[in-house]
Amino acid sequence: MSVQSSSQNHERAATSRRAFLRTSAVVTGAAALPVVAGRATAAPASTAVFAHGVASGDPLPDGVILWTRVTPTPAARPGSGLGPATGVTWEVARDDSFATVVATGTVTTAAGTDHTVKVDVAGLAANTRYTYRFRVTSGPATGAMSPVGYTRTAPAPNADVSRLRFGVVSCSNWEAGYFGAYRHLRAHRDLTAVVHLGDYFYEYESDGYTGKSGVVRATSPTNETVTLRDYRMRHAQYKTDPDLAELHRRVPWICTWDDHESANDSWKGGAENHDASEGPWATRKAASEKAYYEWMPVRPAAGPNGRHLYRRLGFGRLLELSMLDLRTYRDEQVSATSRRVDDQSRSITGAAQMGWLTEGLTSSTTRWRIVGNPVMISPVLVPPLDERNAAALTEVLGLPRQGVPYNADQWDGYTADRTRLLDAIRTNDVDNVVFITGDIHSSWACDIPVDPARYPATGTVATELVVPSVTSSNVDDILGVPEHTVGNAVPAAIMTANRHVRWNDFDAHGYAVLTVTPAAAQMDWYFVNDKTDPQTGRYYARSFRVASGSQRVQSVSQPQD
Template sequence: MTTRRNLLRTSAALSVAAPVLAHAARATAAPTPGGTGDRRVFAHGVASGDPLPDRVILWTRITATPAATPGSGHGPSSAVTWEIARDESFGTVVASGSAQAVADADFTVKVDAGGLSPDTRYAYRFRVTSGPASGAVSPIGHTRTAPATDADVSRVRFGVVSCANWEAGYFGAYRHLRNHPDLTAIVHLGDYLYEYGTGEYTGKTGVVRTHAPRHEIVSLADYRIRHAQYKTDPDLAELHRRLPWICTWDDHESANDSWRGGAENHQASEGDWAARKAASERAYYEWMPVRPAADAGGRHLYRRLRFGTLLELSMLDLRTYRDEQVSMTSRDIDAPNRSITGAAQMNWLTNGLTSSATRWKIVGNPVMITPVVIPPLDQKNTAAITEMLGLPEGGLPYNPDQWDGYTADRRRLLDTIRSRHVDNVVFITGDIHSSWACDIPVDAAAYPGGGTVATELVATSVTSSNIDDIVKVPEHTAGSVVSSALTAVNRHVRWNDFDAHGYSVFTVTPAAAQMDWYFLNDKTDPKSGQYLAKSYRVGNGTQRVSPAAGPIER
C-alpha cells in the first residue's frame, strides 16, 4: 500500500540526485509559554477556539503541584474561575464562571463561555480558587467572536497551518503568523502533533529536539504527555494565547494513515486499535480548544462555523469513518461502496453546501481532493484497457490516501456541487507537506475544456518532512523536478511547491478568496526569517484559481 511516507520517497526517486546537506546547528533554548501570569501553575498556557457569535471555547491546564505532570494522574483537584472582559484591565467583566481541574481530565479546563457579543475582541483569564495553587492567575488570553449570522462582513482572514512535527524543527511558522494584522482565527487542518518515537520521522535535519515520551505514543498517558509537550513550545503557546483556533485532526493525532479499523502505523503488538484511537481522541478533546458537535450517535469533530453572510467553514474529519486505503493500482479505488467521509458526514457536508446562505463555502479539508493522477485518463476511451488490466479508471493516483483513493465519494460530492449550481466552494487543505493551487475539474482528462467545479488551496507543513528532507538535498532541487513532472500532466494543478515549510494566510472578501504562502528560511533555526512565496486568488463566481499580484492589504 502506498503510504504518505512511501509516497514522498517515491516522488524523491523521480528527481535528479543532489549533494546531501550538512546537519544544521541545533538551538537549545528552553521553551516557555508567552504572556504574563503564573507560569508554573499555568505551564501550558491558555487557548481559545471555535468562535460563534455569542460564545467561544476557553482552555487551560492547572499544574497545582510539581507531581501533577501530564499523564501521571497525580495531584489534587482545583477549583478554577474564568473571566472575560473587553480589555486587559478587566474593569468590566462581561462573562464569568467556574470549573474544576480534575485528574480524570488530566487537570485540563475547558469551558464554553457564552453571553458574548458578535464580532468582538475579548480578553480572558483563569484563576485558581482552591488547593495548593490557590490564587494563581493565568496569562491573559485574547480571543474574538464570530460575526452575527446575518452580518454584512467585508473580510475574514484566517491563518492556515498543518503538519507540525516537534522533532523536525522549530515552530517559526507560528511565530511569524501571529504578526499578521487583523487575523480572525487560526485554522489548523491536522497533524497538530506526531505520534512517532524519537528519530523515526525527521529526514535530513535529524532530531532537532526530542519527543516526550521518547517512544511511540500508544496509551492515554502517552498522548497526554505528547500534547502537553507541544503546548510548551513558545511560538505555539503565544499564537494560542493571542487568537482563537479552529482545528481538526488528520492521522498523526492517532497514528499514520489511520482508517476506521486500524492504521499503517499500528501493529497488533501495540494492543487493540479501537482502544488506542479512543485514547487519542480523549486526549485531543481534553487538550484542544475544540467544540465537538453532538447528535444521537454521540459527539463528532466535523462541524460548521459561520462568519456573517460572507462564508461558512465546514471542518471535516477524514480519518474516523473512512474505509481502508488500497494500492494505487487497485481497481477498488473506484468501488461505489468505499467512503472517505462515511455516509453521515457526507450527507451533512452536501446538505450544508447546498443550503448555505453565505457567498463563500469554505471546506477545511485534511487531505487533498484535487485529482492528481499519472496521467489523467479519458474514461470513455480507455475504459476497456483499464478494466482489462484491473486499474483505476481515471489513471494511477499519486496518493490513494487522499480523496484520489475514494473516487466514488469524490464524485458524489462534486456532482452535487455541480448539479445544484453551488458557487464559490473552496477547499483549504493540509496533510501533504507541500503547497498547491488547483482547479478541481469536472474531468481531469478534459481540463480545461470540461469545466471546473471548485478550487483547492493547500498549505505546506510547519516542519514535517518534505521531499528535500527525505532525500537529504537542498530545497528546490529534487522537489522542483517532481513538481514540473506532475503539473505537466495534471494541468488543473496551477502551481505547486514540494519543498518549503511555513504557513498560509487565507483572506475572504465578497470579491475573492485568496491564499498567500509564506515560507521559512530554515526550520531548524528558532529565529528563522521568512519570505512571501506565492499568492493565488479565486474570483467570485469563477471556480478558477489565478495568480495574484501580492497579499491583500489591510
C-alpha cells in the same frame, strides 16, 4: 462532561456515523454570569501552574471555547494521573485591565481530565474582541493566575462582512524543527482565527519521522504514543513551544485532526502505524480522542450517537467554514493501482458526514463555502485518463478508471465519494466552494475539474488551496538535499500531466493566510528560511486568487495587506 453556558444550537449537523468517546476532556462548572465590576490589579501570571498557556477556539457569534491546563503540584505532570482536585475561576472582559468583566464562572478540574479546563462561554456579543484569564481558587496552587488571552467572536449570521482573514497551517512535527511559522503568522494583523488542518502533533517514537535532517529537538515521551498517558504527554509538550503557545494566546483556533493525532494512515478499523502488539485499535483511538478533546480548544458537535469532530462555523453572510474528519469513518486504504479505488461502497467520509457536508454546501446562503479538508481532494493522476477511450485498457489491467493516483490515502483513493460530492455541488449550481487542505507537506493551487483528462474544456466545480507543513519532512528533507534543488523537478512533471494543478512547491515549509471578501478569496503563501533555526526569518512566496463565481484559481503578484 462538557461545560455548556447555554443551550444554544452550536451545530446544524446531522447524526454522526458512530459514537465518539463520551468522556470528554473538559470539566464541569458554572454557567457564564454577566458581571460589570472593577477588579483589583491581578498577580503576575504563574508560569509553573499555568505552564501550558491558554487558548481559545471555535468562535461563534455569541460564544467561544476557552482552554487552559493547571499544574497544582509538581507531581501533577501531564499524563501522571496525580494531583488534587482544583478549583479554577475564569473571567471574560472587554478590556485588557478586566475593569469590565462580562462573564465569569468557576470549574473544578482533576486528574481524570489531566487537569485541563475547557469552558464553552455563551452570551457574548458578536464580532467583539475579548480578553480572558484563569485563576486557581482552591487547592495547593490557590491564587495562581494564568496569562491573559485574547479572542474574538464571529460576526452575527445576518451581518454584512467586508473582509475576514484566517491563518492556515498543518503538519507540525516537534522533532523536525522549530515552529517559526507560528511566530511569523502571529505578526499578520486582523486575523479572525487560525485554521489547523491536522497533524497538530506526531505520534512517532523519537527519530521515527524526521528524514535525513535528523532530530532537531527531542520529543516526549521518547516512545511512540499508544496509551492515554502517552497522548497526554505529547499534547503537553507541544503546548510548551513558545511560538505555538503565543499564537494560541493571541488568536482563536479552529482545528481538526488528520492521522498523526492517532497513528499514521489511520482508518475506521486500524492504521498503518498500529499493530496487534500495541493492543486493540479501538482502545488506542479512544485514548487519542480523549486526550485531543482534553487538550485542544475544540467544540465537538453532538448527535444521537454521540459526539463528532466534523462541524460548521458561520461568519456572517460572507462565509461558512465546514471542518471535516477524514480519518474516523473512512474505509481502509487500497493500492493506488487497484480497481477498488473506484468501488462505490468505499467511503472516506462515512455516510453521515457525507450527507451533512453535501446538505450544508447545497443549502448555504453565504457568499463563500470554505471546506477545512485534511487531505487533498483534487485529482493527481499518473496520468489522467479519458474514461471513454481508456476503458478497455484500464479494465484489462484492473486499473482505476481515471488513471493511477499519486496518493491513494487522499480523496483519489475514494473516487466514488469525490464524485458524489462534486456532483452535488455541480447539479445544485453551488459556486464559491474552496477547499483548504493540509497533510501533503507541500503547497498547491488547483482547479477541481469536472473531468481531469479533458480539463479545461469540461469546466471546473470548485478550487483547492493546499498549505505546506510547518516542519514535517518534505522531498528535500527526505532525500537530504538542499531546498529547491531536486524538488524543483517534481512540480513541472505533475503540472504537465495534471493541467488543473496550477502551481505547487514540494520543498518549502511555512504557512498561508486566506483573505476572504465578497469579491474574492485569496491565499498568500509564506515560507520560512530554515525550520531548524528557532529564530528563522520568512519570505513571501506566492498568491492565488479565486474570483467570486469563477471556480478557478488565478495567480496574482501581491499578497493582501
